[in-house]
Amino acid sequence: MSPVSASYNGVVVVAPVTIPYRRYAQHDAHWFLAKAVAGLRDAAGLATDDIDGLAVSSFTLFPDTAVGLTQHLGLTPRFLEHVPMGGASAVVQLRRAARAVQAGDASIVACVAGDTNRVDSFRQNLANFSRFARDAVYPVGAGGPNASFALLTAYYMRVYGAKAADFGKLCVAQRDNAQTYPYALIRKPLTLDEYLTARLVADPLRLFDCVMPCAGAEGFLVMREQDARGRGLPFARILGSIERHNAYPEDPIQMRGGWAMDRDDLYAQAGVGPADMDFLQAYDDYPVITVMQLEDLGFCPKGEGADFVRRNSFTAKGSLPLNTSGGQLSAGQAGAAGGHLGMVEAIRQLTRQTLSAPIPDARIGLVSGFGMINYDRGICTGAAILAASEA
Amino acid sequence: MSPSRSPPKNPVLKTREPTVPPGLRSRAALRLTAAACEGRLELQRCRACSAFQYPPREACTQCLSTRLEWTECDGVGELISETILHHSNEPYFRERVPLRVGLVRLDVGVTIVAHVDGACAPAPARIRLAAHLDKSGQAALVAHPPEGPTDMTTSQTHRDMTCDPRGRKILVTDGKSETGEALVKAFIAAGADKVWAGVAEPWKDATAIDKLAQLEGVTTVPLDVTDARSVEALSGLIGGKVDILVNNAEFHRHKPVGARGVETARAEMDVNYLGLLRLIESFGPALKFRAADGPNGACAWVNILSVYALSALPSQATFTASKAAAFAASQALRADMMGVGIRVMNVFPGPIDDAWNQTVPPPKLAPSALAAAVVASLKAGVEDVYPGDVAQDILARWRESAKVLERELADQ
Ligand SMILES: [Zn+2]
Numbered sequence: 001m002s003p004v005s006a007s008y009n010g011v012v013v014v015a016p017v018t019i020p021y022r023r024y025a026q027h028d029a030h031w032f033l034a035k036a037v038a039g040l041r042d043a044a045g046l047a048t049d050d051i052d053g054l055a056v057s058s059f060t061l062f063p064d065t066a067v068g069l070t071q072h073l074g075l076t077p078r079f080l081e082h083v084p085m086g087g088a089s090a091v092v093q094l095r096r097a098a099r100a101v102q103a104g105d106a107s108i109v110a111c112v113a114g115d116t117n118r119v120d121s122f123r124q125n126l127a128n129f130s131r132f133a134r135d136a137v138y139p140v141g142a143g144g145p146n147a148s149f150a151l152l153t154a155y156y157m158r159v160y161g162a163k164a165a166d167f168g169k170l171c172v173a174q175r176d177n178a179q180t181y182p183y184a185l186i187r188k189p190l191t192l193d194e195y196l197t198a199r200l201v202a203d204p205l206r207l208f209d210c211v212m213p214c215a216g217a218e219g220f221l222v223m224r225e226q227d228a229r230g231r232g233l234p235f236a237r238i239l240g241s242i243e244r245h246n247a248y249p250e251d252p253i254q255m256r257g258g259w260a261m262d263r264d265d266l267y268a269q270a271g272v273g274p275a276d277m278d279f280l281q282a283y284d285d286y287p288v289i290t291v292m293q294l295e296d297l298g299f300c301p302k303g304e305g306a307d308f309v310r311r312n313s314f315t316a317k318g319s320l321p322l323n324t325s326g327g328q329l330s331a332g333q334a335g336a337a338g339g340h341l342g343m344v345e346a347i348r349q350l351t352r353q354t355l356s357a358p359i360p361d362a363r364i365g366l367v368s369g370f371g372m373i374n375y376d377r378g379i380c381t382g383a384a385i386l387a388a389s390e391a
Numbered sequence: 392m393s394p395s396r397s398p399p400k401n402p403v404l405k406t407r408e409p410t411v412p413p414g415l416r417s418r419a420a421l422r423l424t425a426a427a428c429e430g431r432l433e434l435q436r437c438r439a440c441s442a443f444q445y446p447p448r449e450a451c452t453q454c455l456s457t458r459l460e461w462t463e464c465d466g467v468g469e470l471i472s473e474t475i476l477h478h479s480n481e482p483y484f485r486e487r488v489p490l491r492v493g494l495v496r497l498d499v500g501v502t503i504v505a506h507v508d509g510a511c512a513p514a515p516a517r518i519r520l521a522a523h524l525d526k527s528g529q530a531a532l533v534a535h536p537p538e539g540p541t542d543m544t545t546s547q548t549h550r551d552m553t554c555d556p557r558g559r560k561i562l563v564t565d566g567k568s569e570t571g572e573a574l575v576k577a578f579i580a581a582g583a584d585k586v587w588a589g590v591a592e593p594w595k596d597a598t599a600i601d602k603l604a605q606l607e608g609v610t611t612v613p614l615d616v617t618d619a620r621s622v623e624a625l626s627g628l629i630g631g632k633v634d635i636l637v638n639n640a641e642f643h644r645h646k647p648v649g650a651r652g653v654e655t656a657r658a659e660m661d662v663n664y665l666g667l668l669r670l671i672e673s674f675g676p677a678l679k680f681r682a683a684d685g686p687n688g689a690c691a692w693v694n695i696l697s698v699y700a701l702s703a704l705p706s707q708a709t710f711t712a713s714k715a716a717a718f719a720a721s722q723a724l725r726a727d728m729m730g731v732g733i734r735v736m737n738v739f740p741g742p743i744d745d746a747w748n749q750t751v752p753p754p755k756l757a758p759s760a761l762a763a764a765v766v767a768s769l770k771a772g773v774e775d776v777y778p779g780d781v782a783q784d785i786l787a788r789w790r791e792s793a794k795v796l797e798r799e800l801a802d803q
Contacts, residue, residue: 123480127413135420136446137504138413139529141476141484141548142492150474151494151504154514158472203475249452252496253471375446376494376502 004268005240011098012225012235013386015043016347018355020183021216021332025116029060029335030072032114032217037073040110040219044233053079053106053222055097057089057113057336059125079106086371087283087339088243089113090218091382094343095241097222107223114217115335122213132375146210148373149286150202155253156288157204162306164204167287168195170322171208171329173314174284178326180316181356185214185332208329211285216334218344234351234389239364240269241384254377257289257370259296263383267298270364270385274298277385278362279321279349281342283370285328289378293368297383316357324349325356339369343384350388363388409682409731410483414527419447422461427522427530428774434501436462445501466520468497470534473507473514483526487547495520495534506533506548510541523552523772526732528725540771547686553772554691554734557582559634564589564616564670566609567599569745570695570758571639577762579608581770584687587629589614591640616640616666619673626673631681636674637693637765640666643747648708656709663713667694667720675724682731691734691769694721695761698739698782701789702796706803725774736774738765741781754780 017039019032033056041048054077056066064072066082079100083089090113097109126143128134137143156162172192178184190208198207228235242265244258259266267273274297282293291305299320300308314322325331325345328338348354349362359365364387371380416424419435426433435447439456443464450457473493479485491507495518503520511518511534518534525531531552535541556578563578565571566588578586588603588611604611612629615621616638642662646652681689699711700718718737725735742748744755756779764778777786788796 126480127415131417132446134413134415135417138481139416139525139527139531140492140504140506141412141479141481141487141490142504143413144480146478147474147476147492147504150476151472151492154474155472155494158514200475200477202477205474252502253494376504 004265007269008098008102008238008241010225011101011222012228012237012389013094013220013222013347014228014233014235014351015040015219015221016344016351016353017043017219018183018344019114019217021185021214021334023117023185023212023214023332024119025215027116027215029058029114029116030064030069032116032215032334033058033061033069033112034073036112036114036217036219037075037110040112040221044221045231046108048075051075051077051108051110053077053097053100053109055081055083055093055109055111057083057085057093057340058115059335060115060117060121077106079109085380086336087285088369088371088380088382089336090339090343091241091367091369091384092243092380094222094238094384095243095382098238098241101222101224107227109222110219111222112217112219113335113337113340115215115337117213117215117335130372130374133373136375145285145373146202146205148376149209149288150205151376152254153209153286153288154204156255156291159255160303160306162291164196165192166306166309167209167291168192169309170284170287170290170314171195174323174327175330176315177321177324177356178330181325181331183216183355184326184330185212186330187326205286209286211328211333211338214332214334216332216337218334218337218340220340220344220347234353236347236350237387237389239272239385239387240266241382242266243380243382245381246379247381255292256302257292257296257378258381259293259368259383263296263298266383266385272364272385274366276364277320277366279324279346279359279365281323281346281365281367282327283339283342283368284323285333285338287329289370290322293370297366297368316359321359324359339371342369343367346386350386406680407683410486411527411730411732412483412525412529412531413481414529414729416529417447419449420530423447423522423530424524424528426461426463427524429777430522430768430771430773432464432466432520432522432532433461434464434499435459443497443499443501445503464497464499466497467537468495468518468520470494470507470511470514470516470518471496484548490548491546493534503532506531508533508535508540508549509546510536512536524734524774526551528729528734528774550686551732554635554736554769556635556766556769558584558687559690560585560587560632561635561637562587562589562629562633562674563637563639564614564666565640566590566603566611567596568639568641570641570743570761572599572603573758573762574637574639574765575603575606575609577759577766579606581766583608585610587612587633589625589640591615616669617661619669622669622673626677630674630677633674633678634681634687634689635691635693635769636670636678637695638667638670639695641695642713643710645707646709647706652709656712659709659713660716663710664716664720667717671720671724675727678733679728679731682733689733691736692724692728693736693738693765693769695738695740696721698741698777698785700739701785702793702800704800704803734772734774736768736776738768738776738778739782739786740778741785756781
């Protein structure tokens, strides 16, 4: 096993901010990211210049990166990160920002992610997603996540005996959770029967298996614990975190992610195990990847994800609350902010600032990220364990 | 489902505009296309550690070596997962859903996202992967049953990769030449809906022309490729109906340079090169317009060139020069037609066993063998065809070293 990473003592995360999602938007990504940075500043009662670190994730910021955004927004940070890791960006931003604050390279880092969604921007993004996608996926008509996750889901079902109803249970539970979350784009209650009979998108995926792309942004701040206390800001601690890229390249098809390589390190850093988690905010653009995270993060053995799903309720007040703001499958996927949805929800739960139904006595929770189907599988994985300030 | 002749066209309906699949590729990935143009599956392989890899890269994933080569691969492997896409964001595929797509694991250890032939058993199943050309002219990898492609008509996407003469209307220029007659007969045998045999001098060889016209499905039409008015006139009559144009017209003499051969050269150029240009001007626009006209729309343009278009044969200098000129024109034609998905297929035979090569020693390619190669290549959907032993030999030597071949051809 690799050496356990140093502790994140003294660094905390504050100010969960969401810029409300919308299906389509006329604004550019810069608009949403500006709203997020301003939202963080105002939520923490800061002056803009107090923010001396910036981490940015966005697909539609192109041709700009975090660099262009500093001049666009009039920011002069001494720490700047562009994190192009899709749904793993939230965890990775947190890790980069926490180490910068620990080392004194920045005092207050704004971690933001957001995207616009024009009528044709999703297709444009798919066509230019990666060199491998352009050379070897898009020309086959399999561009975009629907086809990729259909292939993974079909394989998982065949090999491990998972049923459509198992994935459906996750989608229905998350929709129940979304009922109380004001920014969820889809809050119409979903029944298992509606899930099972919805139109086929990419066999075996049906309509409610597939995330809906939208526009929006999310953000949070990373700072020293003493600064959060001094400003009277409710905060959550970072007990541990991991990231891994291009794990298990020898596997013919992705049936495990980088979490499986690093989870022992994660739990060793935090001094807790999966059974201690009061909730899980998993990356959930398609339910099969949620099941894979349950397995790879040690909630159940590989191949037993479906059985684990049958044994738990996943609602805020039930067993293993999962994606308590509805997840992307109900809230929508605001591009690179997809992984931030769970991070921001985790901070809200642990700092008692929930918009959705509070998880009773939530003290420790796990946030997991997954990003970038570069060719046939997701490349970036990450996870972080957060705790309430008193925990 | 076997394609049959299309119903008569409703003149009120709009002719569908052609869409093509995404054609943008990295430079490395174009090597896949280069092999697919001749119907071969080649994959990238590391010279240092022998590992195969896919998608194409700039370095080896196993050892980081940049010494990569392209190696022929048998495509044997397993379909490990599959899906039927009912939706696509891309216009070309939108028109063709549902689409069977799978994840294939080849025995050489690479995972490939591929089209799946309708004849394949459901995953998990043994398959054989083949490289075809799609409507954009780029390599498209298709998983077939282990015995190989049996039927490329199970979906419109697969049919788009081929130019099967079955059910199509075909124009063959110089239909009464030995190769022309062989081509006409081969197309009829392959199920063509109709074949027009162009005849330049209808008052000559009346018996040969009558024999042609008596074949079921064949119509002789006046066509002199050296006469722009003749080409334009025929285009006005049938240009909007031709699905496959086969330019077989050829003027062939054996003249070295410096042998008072300028008039011969002019005549060869007039047929072999300028004739092609006249056909492109008159028939090209109509063919492009009908590129998406139903399941049997216009699909291909075939040029009968010569393998000596690659490297001149000094003993037939002026002839091979005219074929080289036609080759250059065909490449420009291909670049133009690619945008709408019309395949330009070039055929590079060695000496044909006809009257003009009477004194050339064997091996020579029988006209019927040339015609069979053209039909098979249209069905396979390849782009460059080198039929026969001589053509294959010259091609291999040209690939090995164009300069060595030039020296060797100097005294032939
Ligand atoms: Zn190597």
